[in-house]
Amino acid sequence: MENTKTPSLTPAQRLHFDIYGFVLLENVLTPDEVSRMKDALHHMKADPDLKSKRVYAHKRGDHHVLLGNLVEYDSALLEYAAHPKLVPLVEEIVGGKVRLEESEAIINRRDPEADIEELYSRRYKPTGFHRGTQHGWGTYIEQDKFHCVFVKTLAYLTDVGPDDGGTCVIPGSHRLTWPAKEMIEAALSDDKLIYQVEATAGSVLLFAESLIHSTTAIRSDKERTILISGYTPPMLREWPGNEVSPEFIETLPDEIKPLISGSDSWRWQRRY
Ligand SMILES: O=C(O)CCC(=O)C(=O)O
Numbered sequence: 001m002e003n004t005k006t007p008s009l010t011p012a013q014r015l016h017f018d019i020y021g022f023v024l025l026e027n028v029l030t031p032d033e034v035s036r037m038k039d040a041l042h043h044m045k046a047d048p049d050l051k052s053k054r055v056y057a058h059k060r061g062d063h064h065v066l067l068g069n070l071v072e073y074d075s076a077l078l079e080y081a082a083h084p085k086l087v088p089l090v091e092e093i094v095g096g097k098v099r100l101e102e103s104e105a106i107i108n109r110r111d112p113e114a115d116i117e118e119l120y121s122r123r124y125k126p127t128g129f130h131r132g133t134q135h136g137w138g139t140y141i142e143q144d145k146f147h148c149v150f151v152k153t154l155a156y157l158t159d160v161g162p163d164d165g166g167t168c169v170i171p172g173s174h175r176l177t178w179p180a181k182e183m184i185e186a187a188l189s190d191d192k193l194i195y196q197v198e199a200t201a202g203s204v205l206l207f208a209e210s211l212i213h214s215t216t217a218i219r220s221d222k223e224r225t226i227l228i229s230g231y232t233p234p235m236l237r238e239w240p241g242n243e244v245s246p247e248f249i250e251t252l253p254d255e256i257k258p259l260i261s262g263s264d265s266w267r268w269q270r271r272y
Helices: 011-020 031-046 075-081 087-094 180-188 246-250 257-261
Strands: 022-025 056-060 064-068 099-108 139-142 145-148 151-156 204-208 224-232
Touching (some): 011 022, 031 075, 075 257, 087 204, 246 257
Antiparallel strands (some): 064 099, 151 224
C-alpha cells in the first residue's frame, strides 16, 4: 500500500532546528532528480536568452553565477520547488500553508583571482553573511516550537567537502535579537561560532531566514551547484524578480497552483 503519511521532521531534527536554526536533511533527492535538476541549471547557465524566459542571472566574473526565477524554465526545477518531501517540512517550520517566495541557484567555483594562501588564512571563508528576516518580527514561538515566516530549502547538487564551499551559518543566530552586524563581527573573531555545512549531493539544508548565513569561498578545484527555494505564508509577496507569469500558473495542476502563485493569500491555513 502507498504510504500517504505527510512527511514531518523527526523529534531530533526539530530539536536541531530549534537550537541551531537549520537542519541538514540527508539524501532527500534521488540521483535521478539531482541529475535532472543539475542538467537544467547547466543548460540555463549556457542559455544566451534568459531574459525572454523571465530568468535573472547575476554574474560575479566567470566563476560564479546566481540564477533566479527558475520554475518556468524546466519541469525539474518546478518539481524541486513543489517537492512533496520538502514542502510539508517547510510548512511545519512556517506554521501553516506556504507559497513559493523565490527560486534561485548558484553555480560557482574558486575565484581564479583568489590568493590561495589568503583563502586558507582562516578555517572558514564566508563571503557575505546576511539574513532575510529577523527574530522578533519574522519569527514566533507557538506551542513551545520555533517558527519563522521565511524558510529556505537549499539542495546540494554536488558533494561539498570542507574546501568545496558548503554554506556557512552562525548557529543559534535565528533566535537572537542582537543587531546582525554585531553577531557577524563576533562570529568572525572566533571561528568556533561558525559552522560550515558538508554534504553529499541530494542533501538539503532546511533553514530559517532569521539565521545568519553565507556563501563560502571555494578552495578546491571542484565546481559547486546548489538549488534554493524560499517560502513564506501566502499573504506575503514573492522576492522582486520572482513573479511567475499568470499564463504559466494556468498550466499548473490544481494541487500546486496556490503554492506557486500565492493565491491563498489571507486565507491562511495554520498547521498546529
Ligand atoms: O551559497 C550558499 O551556500 C548560500 C546561499 C545564500 O546565502 C542564500 O540562499 O541566501
